[in-house]
Amino acid sequence: MEKDVTFFEKVFEVVKLIPKGRVTSYGAIAGYLGTKGSSRMVGWAMNSSHHSTANIPAHRVVNRNGLLTGKHHFGSPEIMKQLLESEGITVENDQIVSFDKYFWNPATELND
DNA sequence: TTGCTGACCGACG
DNA sequence: CCGTCGGCCAGCA
Numbered sequence: 001m002e003k004d005v006t007f008f009e010k011v012f013e014v015v016k017l018i019p020k021g022r023v024t025s026y027g028a029i030a031g032y033l034g035t036k037g038s039s040r041m042v043g044w045a046m047n048s049s050h051h052s053t054a055n056i057p058a059h060r061v062v063n064r065n066g067l068l069t070g071k072h073h074f075g076s077p078e079i080m081k082q083l084l085e086s087e088g089i090t091v092e093n094d095q096i097v098s099f100d101k102y103f104w105n106p107a108t109e110l111n112d
Numbered sequence: 113t114t115g116c117t118g119a120c121c122g123a124c125g
Numbered sequence: 126c127c128g129t130c131g132g133c134c135a136g137c138a
Contacts, residue, residue, distance in 0.1 A: 007134060026120055030133085036121080037133035043119035044135065063120065070119030 011045035022104035032106040059083040066099025
């Protein structure tokens with residue numbers, strides 16, 4: 001039976017499951033949750049992640065183009081890039097290099 | 113309570 | 126190719 005968990009909670013769970021050195025997209029998470037149309041809410045959940053005490057690796061979540069769209073929401077646009085590079089991910093021009101190589105699809109990784 | 117906005121994505125002209 | 130619009134759910138005035 002499903003809990004009264006909201007879209008936010010689901011997003012947090014998936015984001016926290018993202019392995020180090022990997023990245024995913026808002027649409028991928030939304031699609032995995034079955035709400036592809038609510039890709040916007042995924043980003044909104046990330047915004048709430050700062051308010052949440054849980055450690056949410058929001059820097060591992062980027063848009064479909066691998067662009068660091070939400071970098072500005074980390075307090076400083078450099079934080080997101082530094083965090084990604086700290087995990088071995090190359091970021092150039094606010095965009096992840098070989099994004100498809102670092103891309104982590106929950107629907108594929110979490111699903112057998 | 114109603115309505116707008118938002119770290120996106122995809123479709124249409 | 127590029128500009129515009131609709132849709133999804135939740136938070137805030």
